[in-house]
Structures are given as structure tokens and as C-alpha cells.
Amino acid sequence: MSTSDAAMHDSDVVAPDSSWLTEDELDDIRDRVPQVYVQAVPVRLDHLGRASHVGLLLRAMPDGTISRAIVSGRVHHRELVREALWRHLCKDLGPEADPQLPVAPAPFTIAEYFPEPARTGFHDPRQHAVALVYLVPVTGDCEPSADALDFSWIRVAELGDANVTAEMSSGHHRLITMALAHAGVHT
Amino acid sequence: MSTSDAAMHDSDVVAPDSSWLTEDELDDIRDRVPQVYVQAVPVRLDHLGRASHVGLLLRAMPDGTISRAIVSGRVHHRELVREALWRHLCKDLGPEADPQLPVAPAPFTIAEYFPEPARTGFHDPRQHAVALVYLVPVTGDCEPSADALDFSWIRVAELGDANVTAEMSSGHHRLITMALAHAGVHT
Amino acid sequence: MSTSDAAMHDSDVVAPDSSWLTEDELDDIRDRVPQVYVQAVPVRLDHLGRASHVGLLLRAMPDGTISRAIVSGRVHHRELVREALWRHLCKDLGPEADPQLPVAPAPFTIAEYFPEPARTGFHDPRQHAVALVYLVPVTGDCEPSADALDFSWIRVAELGDANVTAEMSSGHHRLITMALAHAGVHT
């Protein structure tokens, strides 16, 4: 299992609601239909709305590697996309993050994950998933959730640095590049 | 079963590829995770790119009612969103339609369908589905597929008419209104 | 002069910076090149980012009529679009409004104003103007500026009411409809 699992890392296989699925059940469904995911690129803005920093989690991957990652997770059965975004942002960034969900429901892009790494460049060994990707301004204090090692705000000017890029699976780095292009930021 | 089934009508439960699922299997999965759908609003453009007509299918619904409908269908396991769009457009509009898939992968909006009619206004009694909705210019000749009664181009000025509206489930009419707002067309 | 002047009302002909122009100079330039405008539809959001209310100014028009209006104004020479948005939002909604400028610089639509009312449906008797139109969440307290009679938050469900519509020039009502379609709100 590669570091690019980070792309679709989610800890909510066992969720505390009616969408509870065992690992076996989820594995079975993952072999039959594409899964719906949400992903969020957290950003700090200046007072004119320009993105100045991108928020990145640092996570231990199942294979023991460490990768920088954006917020990601499944949309549950009977859950609104906005509710899933809110749930994953609160879980990954902590209760004081105060994320500002987008006014428009259209994602700025979609990312299609496949078990074959080369098909789209977005790789998830577990499943075929379609992720709706949003840019989410965050104004509050972030503290990484229990399953993350760290959370850092990286200045947009540093996101092209080879060191930062090397810490990220290529899928995540590409989504950040696309998010900043959408935000009109030069990296 | 109401006419708003038209919103998510798809005839591809039994599909000729690896994503083959029996009705029972699909029903079971529909109770566990949200399904990924694509929807397309076919439009005729003038030479400056302005939408002049919207293409609407006329379909017999499972409950015996007849409704005007846009192009809709499931994304199969291991299928790209663009491949699903192409497949459903070709199936619903015929082999000579020549639909022009969007350059950008982001849908202009998403529609969230639930078994409860009032939750979002987008209703599908069978399932929770997340539809990526696209505006698709069509330049060729359209002929309705076997499971449609008719296909017509409606002038955008006529789309607000009560007669046309009455022929559509509210979800579809709302998506058309949103598509034309996105296209800058006044209805 | 008709009520649709509200569409492009701006009080900054005499601005306190280097872009100062006399009325005569501005009139002359308005006959030669299109003018760059920004327009903002102020919205209140719930915690999931859904638009619940639209903020509307009430303004005395030059011809003595009164119209509901969104925030509008010129982009000055050497001013960023974001700076112009901020300036007009602060001037029209007051210093405590706390408007949240969009992350992405792309407007959700453009509106092209012409002296001929029928050309695009966006009418400005003074000039040809191209307006970049944004949806702007506002979280603070709004107080109308000196040249407005009132500012009100209208619930989105009421925006289709004939009474509210009648109080607005058609251009503004259409922009609000387009903004709410973009926001996924059903009116």
C-alpha cells in the first residue's frame, strides 16, 4: 500500500450513525460501485480574500510512511455533501477551526481515484471513488485530529518547494496546485 | 412511485460490462452508500455560444405517467465520469447527436437525490444519489433511444411556460433553470 | 432616466484618489470604451454554507423612483478588482458588515450593460459597462450608506414574490436569480 493512500484516507469506516458498515461489507461494495467522497483544501485568506496559506495534515499511512494530506472522506448514505464536508473538516481540523463552507455546491474540480495508479494520476488501492473537491477558507484555530501527527499552514510561495512536494503523494500536490490556480494564486 | 422518478431514470441496471449487477444486488447497495450519477442538459447554441434551445426527452415513467426529462444515468464501477456522460448521451440522444463534452471536469452544479421528496427537492424513491450536472452543447441530429417516446428542442423563451413546466418533474425543471442561469440566459 | 439605473448606480464619480475624474471627463470616456464594474449580491449563510437571505439596498434613483439594488460600482484606474469590491461593499453596507470576498477571482457571471434596454436586458442609460458579478457572504451588521434609504435582508423564499420583484429593476432581479441558482438555492 503506497503513500498515495493518503489521497483518500478516511477513518470513518465505522461511523456512529445509520450508515455503519463493517469493513467486509464496505470492501464488498467498493468492488461494485464507485464511492462518493469529499475533499477540502483548507486555506487562510487575507482581508481581500486572497489565499495566503494552505493547511496540510501530516498523517501516518497504513504502510508506515508519513504524508502531508488535505481533508478527505466518504459521504455517508443519507448524508448531504455539505454535512459530509462539515463532518470531515471538524474531525480533521478540530472543533475550533471554523471552516467556511462554499456558497455554491459545485466543486471547483472533481478527482477520480482508481486502484490503477496511472489511469488518472489519482490513486486509491482500495477503490474507485469520485471526489468532489472544494476550497475551504478556515479562520479559526486548527488542531490535528487523533489520527494525524501534525497540522501546518504552509505559505503558498513555499508549496512549489521540492521538500514540501516530496512530502506529499502526487495526487494531493496536484489538487493543491489546481486549487491555487482556481484561486488565482501564482505558485 | 411518482413522476419525479424521471429525475434519475436509467435503463442500465443490466449493463454489458464488468459492472453488471442484478436488480437485487443494486437494491442492496442502494441501501448502503450514495450512488454516483451524471446528468446532462443538452443545448443548441448560436455561433456566439449562446444557448437557444434545450433538448428534452419524453419518457414513460414506471408509474405510467409521462414526463419530459434531461439525460441521466449511473456511473459504473471503473468508468470515468466523462465515459459515463458519453455513454448516456449516446444512448439517450442516438449515434448522430455529436455531444460536446465539457472541457472542465467540474459540474456546473450537483443535485442530491433522496427518497424523501422534501429534503432537497430532488427526489428519487429508489436511492440516495449524488448527480454531477453538466451543460452539453449538441450539434448533430438527435433521435430518442428505444426507451423514450420523443425528443424535442424547446426554445429557451418557452421554458418558463406553464405547459412545459407541468410536463416536467420539478427537479428537472429546476436543473434546467439553473443550467440556463449558468449560461447567462434569461428565461 | 429609468429605475434600471439602479443597476449601475455608483456615487464615486468623484473619488478621493488618483482616479479622480470630473463628470465631463467621465462622460466623455463613457462614450469611447466600455467601463469595468463590480457587482456583489450580499448573502447570509447558515453554518453549512447555504444562502438563507439576500441583502438589498433601497435607493432613490436619479429620476425620483425608488428601487431595491445590489452593491455596484466602478473599478478605478490602478485599482484591483478585489479592492474595488471591498471599497463598494464597505461604502454601501457600512464599516461593520464584514463581507467575505471570494477566494476565486472569477465572477460567477458577467453582466453587460448597454444604453439600449433590450440589447442584453441589463440597462444603463449612461454607458456600456461590463460588470463582474460576485456572491458575497456577509456576517456582520449592515447599515446603509448615506445615499441609500434602507438595507434589508430578504429571505430567499420571498425573492420570487411579485411585491419584491416589482421593487427591483429587472436587471437586478435577474442577477439575484442567477446568484441563487449558482448557490443551489431553489426560489
Added chain:
Amino acid sequence: MSTSDAAMHDSDVVAPDSSWLTEDELDDIRDRVPQVYVQAVPVRLDHLGRASHVGLLLRAMPDGTISRAIVSGRVHHRELVREALWRHLCKDLGPEADPQLPVAPAPFTIAEYFPEPARTGFHDPRQHAVALVYLVPVTGDCEPSADALDFSWIRVAELGDANVTAEMSSGHHRLITMALAHAGVHT
């Protein structure tokens, strides 16, 4: 005058219609208000709508340098944005290009040009201009206009090459990167 003039190169100072302005008049107006521009990134698509090539002009710049450039030009007084896009695409790519203007009037981004190179990274020594930037699929045969030396389709995989980048003013390369991010293409 630097190679980045390419960013806003337009040969239509003397235009064959009512918006005729002498160089002196245009220079004067350029010192008073921002100018409205359109820019288009021509792309070739595969049958699923994915961008495979970007079309670039090669132009002799006023200072004698040569630069690759996208399609750019002023919006005339009383001209629709769509009309200006069409006029500049036909003039720069020839009468057989068959460009497909976007359905939606919203540009995928805006570019703000200033005489000061560092202000936004988009530089035009002549003026402050606000450009609406579009992604335009082109299906026909392109032949460069009289004032261009060449027109070439560059494969998207080659657009990151240092050689290609070096041939472009930074503003144009950045717009192409943003256009391809919008199109979901990895460069």
C-alpha cells in the same frame, strides 16, 4: 518595452467600426480608466472533451523579441464580450478555425494587467486592463494572422518544458497553467 507586451498584444487600435480611436485618444483614455480585454486559450480536445493540445501564436514584439502568445484583445465600445471573443479568435486563428465559444459567460479566471510588473505578475506597460480569460476548443484549421509569425499546437505534456516556457512571457505561461488546471489536465 518588454516581451510581456505579448500578454496584451492587440492590433486593433484602429478598428473598422464606430469604436475607432486614434493612438493618442486611446493613450489618453488608458491613463484614466481600466480597459476591458478578452483572452482565449485555444485547445484541441479528444472525443471525451479532454484537452490534448494548446494553440499558441508566435509573435514579433515591438521590442524585436519573439514570444509565444494566446489570443488577446480589447472589447470595443458597444461590443458584446462574445462578439469581441469571436472577432479576436477569427482574426488571430484565421477564418477556418471554427472556435467554440463557451456556453457560460463567466470567464474561468480574470487577469489584471498593470504597468508595474510586480503588482499582479500580469504586466502591460501601456495600461491597466482587466482581461476575462476563456478556454476555447478549436476544431478547424488554424492559420496565423498577418501579424503573427506562426501558430502551433503544443501537446499539454510539453507545456512544462523549460524550452517552451522560455519562449513565453510569464503572464501567458501562468494563464495556460491556470487553464489546464481548470481543465483537469496534469502538466
